[in-house]
Amino acid sequence: MTPWEKALRSALYAIEQGYKAFPLSINKTPSVRSPHDKGHSCRGQCGKPGHGVHDATTDPAYARHLFDLSPRATGYGIACGGRMVGLDLDRKNGVNGVETVNQLAAKHGFQLPQTMTICTPSGGFHLWLSIPDGVTVPNSAGRLGLGIDVRGTGGYLVGPGSTGKAGEYTLHPKLGEVDVQPTPAQLLKLMLPKPATRRIPRADPSPVTASKALDGLVRVVLNAPEGTRNDRLYWAAAKAWAHVDDGHMGAAEVEAALVEAATRQGLTAGEAMRTVASARRAGVTA
Known part of the structure; x- marks a missing residue:
């Protein structure tokens, strides 16, 4: 089985489980070329494929079409936002996101649940977590601590069965395929933006x-x-x-x-x- 075939099969399985998926290149970036000239700001309103995470779909037929448009795809992305966020724990270049999140847990009094966990080629982990309806978690990189990135609205995670330059993304060997668990309340609070003191706008733009x-x-x-x-x-x-x-x-x-x-x-x-x-x-x- 080629990496393309494995990625397609894995993406279709993820879609069966209710996740939104789209194809990725070996660089972990969206693999469908944009239909627009450089400098566009369209995020899918045109109805054509080629808009990154905005291509993510739960329709198997459309997913096959996206993969047909990307014969060099070796992976797939899982769109975050809605009721799902991802916790990306890096362990490379002297940074250990696992240690950092454990320190956060001890400090703020929460425990990470045994949720869907993906092993990354660099030795890190992607934790899939659910959030309540109506809650919007933004993407962030390092805001919670060294080695911790949050994938929220407009973000995505590399799905298991994908192949990147450094190797494969796989299910955690001890946990296997488990249900996505709720984000601990204290951790969710840390993920959300802190209320900011707003300056008085000079005008009220439309x-x-x-x-x-x-x-x-x-x-x-x-x-x-x-x-x-x-x-x-x-x-x-x-x-x-x-x-x-x-x-x-x-x-x-x-x-x-x-x-x-x-x-x-x-x-x-x-x-x-x-x-x-x-x-x-x-x-x-x-």
């Missing part, structure tokens, strides 16, 4: 104006010349977070839009989220 501003920042990232991608992303993120602080934009929308644009430019989702998070921290301390 939703259309705010949307155009975000689209413009997304285009800055998408049009970044080679060698300037990270700097342009940081600049755009700093501008966007200022709009969030003013109450003009939503944090989850900003992070999802900029991270998606950066991954289309070749950055990994983790790199992009770390840069966006860094711009956020700089704005908070400025």
Whole structure:
């Protein structure tokens, strides 16, 4: 069985279980090419495939179509948001997210449940957790601590049965396939953005104006010349977070839009989220 066949079969099985899936390349990025020219801000409204996590589907026939469009796909993504979040615990380059989350658990008095757990090629883990209806958890990179990334609205996890450059993503050998468990209340509280003291907006922009501003920042990232991608992303993120602080934009929308644009430019989702998070921290301390 080829990696493509294994990824397709695994994605279809995930869809049977109720998850939304879409194909990934060996770099863990969306593998269906965008139908738009560089600089677009469409997130699937056009109805065509090629919009990253926005392609994720629970329709087996459409999933097969997406894989047919990506003959080099070697994996698949599981869309987060809705009632599911992912906890990505890295263990590489001297960072140990498992130790960090255990320290958080001891400090805040929660215990991680035995939930669906995926082993990553680098020795880390992806924990799948459920959240209550109506709760929106944003993506974050390192905000909870070193080696801990949160995959929420607009984010995705690499599904088991996928193959990346470093190897395969597999079910935890001791746990196997288990039900996704609720996020402990104290951990969920840590995942949510802290209430911020808002500045008084200089004006009350319409939703259309705010949307155009975000689209413009997304285009800055998408049009970044080679060698300037990270700097342009940081600049755009700093501008966007200022709009969030003013109450003009939503944090989850900003992070999802900029991270998606950066991954289309070749950055990994983790790199992009770390840069966006860094711009956020700089704005908070400025």
